[in-house]
Amino acid sequence: MKFNKSILYLFCFLSSSFIFGQIRVSEYIQPSVISKTSDNQLYFIDFWATWCGPCIHASKYVESLQKQYPENFYVLSLSQESPDVVKRFMLKHKNGLATAIDYEGETFSKNKVMSLPYSILYNAQGVKLWEGHPADFKSYHVDQYLRDNRSTIAKHKMIVTQAYQKVETIQNLEVPPKKDFLVEKLNKNWDNSLQITQKDTYLELKGRLQDILAYALDSHKSQINMSSELDEAYRVRIKNNTKASYEKSKYILKALKLKKANQDKRGEVIVFDVNAPRFWDTNQIDWGQDTQHFLIGDAEIKADNVTLSQVKYQLSNVLETPIILVQNNVDSAIHDWDIHYKYYDLMVSAMKDSYGIDISKKVVEYPEYVITKRGR
Numbered sequence: 001m002k003f004n005k006s007i008l009y010l011f012c013f014l015s016s017s018f019i020f021g022q023i024r025v026s027e028y029i030q031p032s033v034i035s036k037t038s039d040n041q042l043y044f045i046d047f048w049a050t051w052c053g054p055c056i057h058a059s060k061y062v063e064s065l066q067k068q069y070p071e072n073f074y075v076l077s078l079s080q081e082s083p084d085v086v087k088r089f090m091l092k093h094k095n096g097l098a099t100a101i102d103y104e105g106e107t108f109s110k111n112k113v114m115s116l117p118y119s120i121l122y123n124a125q126g127v128k129l130w131e132g133h134p135a136d137f138k139s140y141h142v143d144q145y146l147r148d149n150r151s152t153i154a155k156h157k158m159i160v161t162q163a164y165q166k167v168e169t170i171q172n173l174e175v176p177p178k179k180d181f182l183v184e185k186l187n188k189n190w191d192n193s194l195q196i197t198q199k200d201t202y203l204e205l206k207g208r209l210q211d212i213l214a215y216a217l218d219s220h221k222s223q224i225n226m227s228s229e230l231d232e233a234y235r236v237r238i239k240n241n242t243k244a245s246y247e248k249s250k251y252i253l254k255a256l257k258l259k260k261a262n263q264d265k266r267g268e269v270i271v272f273d274v275n276a277p278r279f280w281d282t283n284q285i286d287w288g289q290d291t292q293h294f295l296i297g298d299a300e301i302k303a304d305n306v307t308l309s310q311v312k313y314q315l316s317n318v319l320e321t322p323i324i325l326v327q328n329n330v331d332s333a334i335h336d337w338d339i340h341y342k343y344y345d346l347m348v349s350a351m352k353d354s355y356g357i358d359i360s361k362k363v364v365e366y367p368e369y370v371i372t373k374r375g376r
Contacts (some may be wrong), residue, residue, distance in 0.1 A: 011086035023076065023159045024107055025100035027083055029090065029348045032074070039152040040074040043143055043159070046097070046134055047078055047113045050089040051193060051296060058134045059116040063095045067361060069142050072152065074098070076159060080105045083304055088295060090112045114187050121145065124153035135360035163247035181244035183255045186319045193317075198293055203245065205236045209256070209371075216248035218289075218309050219324040223265070226371035230258065265368035270319065271360050272312065273326040278356040280306070284336035299342035305334045315341060324366055 023045060046062045048055035061078060066075040077099040081087050088099060102108055110118055111131075119134040121141075129145055130137060186206065194207035194215060205212050209229045214221040237250060238244045244251045253260055285304045294314055295302040302312055307326070307333070316323045318341055338354075341347050351357040 001079055001103040012251055022122060023078075024102070025076075025078065025146070025159060026103040026162060028161065029083065029086055029099040029100045029101065030171070032066070034063070034070050035095040035098065036070045037072055037074070040071040040153050040158075041149050041152050042074070042129075042141050042142070043123055044073065044075045044079055045107070045111075045120045046075060046114060047108060047111075047120075048116045049079055049081055049116055049231060050085055051195070051294070052116045053296075055117040058119075059093075059095055059097065062119070063097050065139065065142065066097060068139055069146075072146060072160075073142055076100060078102050078107060079176070080108050085295070085346050091195050097165040101163075103375040106162075114185075120266060123149040123157070124151040124158070126158070129134070149247060158228070163308060172326045177315070180239045180242040181232055181237070181251045181255070182209065182307075183252060184237045186235055196293075200240070202240055204240045205238075208233050212252065213249060213350050213371065215313060216252060218272055218313060219369070220316040220320075222370050222372060223322055223366070225368055230371060230373070253371070258371055261370040261372070263368050263370060266363065266365045267322075268363050269322045269366050271324050271326060271362050271364070272351075273360070274308075274356065276356045278354070279333075280337065280355070281338040285338070292350075299340060301337065301339045301341060303339075305336065311337050311339065322366055325372065 023043065025232060038333050044062070044065075046059060049057060062075055062077070066073070067147050075097050077095070077097045078097075078101075080102045083101050083103070084098070090099065090129060107199075117134050119131065119137060120128055121130040121137070123129055123145070129149070130141065196215065197204040197206075205215060210224045212234060213224050217224070227303075236248075238248060238251070249260065252258075284306050285302060293304055293306045293310070296314065296318065301311070301313070301318070303311060312323050312325055316340035339347065340350055348359045351359050
């Protein structure tokens with residue numbers, strides 16, 4: 001009997017340990033202004049990022065669900081980006097959801113979140129009940145799971161704040177790779193947009209090969225012609241101020257045993273003609289260290305300390321059109337930028353007035369890069 005009691009005690013201890021802290025966050029950005037209960041039956045985690053356009057629309061939908069169910073159903077909006085980036089983003093995109101940071105990516109990694117937006121529903125026992133795209137989670141799902149899961153757990157037991165050790169983590173991140181260049185394959189289910197991390201010592205790219213090569217070749221991804229079987233997901237890390245940093249595409253293709261052939265493609269593009277540049281200096285926007293360089297909203301792009309080529313790449317993505325740069329007296333220095341892109345005519349006039357860049361749409365021949373396997 002003593003043995004059985006010991007086993008029972010151990011089981012209960014392990015179960016309670018599993019439940020406690022099922023969701024770990026490093027910092028709360030804001031509490032929920034909608035949820036009305038401290039103990040809840042269901043916990044819905046909405047994984048997102050500021051650079052993820054679909055996440056913005058998904059969060060509005062999730063917020064409407066939280067408003068429909070302010071009791072016993074708790075929504076947590078979770079990003080693994082810098083708190084400063086998320087705070088700035090939320091000044092423009094306000095919502096009433098509880099929002100937190102998973103800065104070290106523990107909860108993202110534990111749940112193998114590889115595409116965004118993505119959501120997971122837990123019950124009070126920490127059991128995963130549902131996961132998928134948040135738009136696929138409907139009100140009738142909430143009704144069903146509330147009926148089937150009556151137990152509750154307090155928010156502070158289900159969601160545990162574990163302070164982020166900023167100094168130690170920055171030191172780890174800033175340790176340069178042993179080599180100037182490395183590339184490794186990611187999970188085949190990776191479906192995120194390209195993630196670009198620029199540090200003092202290295203650049204890291206995470207995404208599909210087509211997106212990575214588009215960035216490396218300073219082009220739009222439609223200019224990268226490759227088979228779907230080659231378009232796998234990779235992480236590429238390149239040490240700054242090395243030969244690899246100046247010949248990114250060459251190093252990537254060589255490492256993956258691929259080759260590139262250039263050919264002309266005719267179609268409509270946006271042309272940037274820089275005759276008399278009046279670029280901003282780097283004192284117009286200052287987001288501090290350890291932050292993303294871009295803040296991309298529904299209508300504008302703000303950037304801190306980036307080159308014209310980097311801006312061109314981001315604009316090409318949001319406009320979904322190749323951009324050809326006519327370089328006349330253009331340097332590769334970094335600048336600050338604030339660019340409206342939603343309304344074309346407004347973008348044209350603003351870019352001319354602010355930066356001395358003439359913009360026009362033209363049907364021209366522009367480069368296409370054909371990527372194939374290298375022969376043995």
